Amino acid sequence: MNSHQGSRSGNEPLLLVEGVGKTYVTGDEDLPVLTNVSLRLEPGEILAITGESGSGKSKLLNLIAGLDVPTRGTILSAGYAVHRLSEEELTQYRARSVGLILQFHYLLKDFTALENVMLPAYMAGMPRARALERAAELLGQVNLSDRSSHYPLQLSGGERQRVAVARSLVNDPALILADEPTGNLDERNSRNVEELLLELVRLHRKSLLLVTHDQGFAARAGNRLHLDKGELVRVVGREPR
Ligand SMILES: Nc1ncnc2c1ncn2[C@@H]1O[C@H](COP(=O)(O)OP(=O)(O)OP(=O)(O)O)[C@@H](O)[C@H]1O
Ligand SMILES: [Mg+2]
Numbered sequence: 001m002n003s004h005q006g007s008r009s010g011n012e013p014l015l016l017v018e019g020v021g022k023t024y025v026t027g028d029e030d031l032p033v034l035t036n037v038s039l040r041l042e043p044g045e046i047l048a049i050t051g052e053s054g055s056g057k058s059k060l061l062n063l064i065a066g067l068d069v070p071t072r073g074t075i076l077s078a079g080y081a082v083h084r085l086s087e088e089e090l091t092q093y094r095a096r097s098v099g100l101i102l103q104f105h106y107l108l109k110d111f112t113a114l115e116n117v118m119l120p121a122y123m124a125g126m127p128r129a130r131a132l133e134r135a136a137e138l139l140g141q142v143n144l145s146d147r148s149s150h151y152p153l154q155l156s157g158g159e160r161q162r163v164a165v166a167r168s169l170v171n172d173p174a175l176i177l178a179d180e181p182t183g184n185l186d187e188r189n190s191r192n193v194e195e196l197l198l199e200l201v202r203l204h205r206k207s208l209l210l211v212t213h214d215q216g217f218a219a220r221a222g223n224r225l226h227l228d229k230g231e232l233v234r235v236v237g238r239e240p241r
Helices: 057-064 087-096 113-123 128-141 157-169 187-203 215-221
Strands: 015-026 029-041 046-051 072-077 098-101 175-179 207-211 223-228 231-235
Touching: 015 057, 029 057, 029 072, 029 231, 046 057, 046 187, 046 215, 057 072, 057 175, 057 207, 087 098, 098 157, 113 128, 113 157, 128 157, 128 187, 157 175, 157 187, 187 207, 187 215, 207 215, 215 223
Parallel strands: 046 207, 046 223, 098 175, 175 207
Antiparallel strands: 015 029, 015 072, 223 231
């Protein structure tokens, strides 16, 4: 095990969220967003989280990504105790152990598709040639080899999301966190991004926590949890494939 990681042993879950709450204080009012969230994700597992707008799905993902700190509870992810990391450790955790895909792609507009995918690897210390080679391979896996020298503004919404999928994998993170990755796309592009994301996650044996409004996507992804009144409820039954 690498020294930067905690003591995750073979049979521990990849992600263990226990009793997590997040409350905002505005003026003299407490606004609880998440009250008591617990979940576990095994290596290679795909878990979809659905919930009404405003139910706290993005907030939960941000807490797991270490972009925000919970008011209470614990988050153990890829051997890191995410809820109590220093800034330096957080940077390391985010760079090495999680791949993020958001609803709005947030690609860097002055860099080509290929550069966008290679940059996180290059910044993490991978030699430039190796990072470019890996980025090109991943772009091929999302069927964008012929768009590698295009800038984000020259790509369609679906193509940008596919670049974001490729980029999320470049540092070989154990965990992919996707927040509405198809939220802004039409039906055909949604399906395309959905299929590529699930295919790549399985191919690279990653764990995926997927937040989506799309019940069909959630059902096709794997196990499902529903966020309601700040807590997670297991969804039983599956929709037809
Ligand atoms: N900094 C903040 N201060 C106060 N309230 C906040 C803050 N950030 C988020 N919230 C509230 O937390 C709640 C959950 O927000 P979140 O973005 O997680 O919802 P969501 O489930 O992702 O919704 P959507 O499906 O629309 O993306 C919202 O009601 C939001 O207003
Ligand atoms: Mg959201």
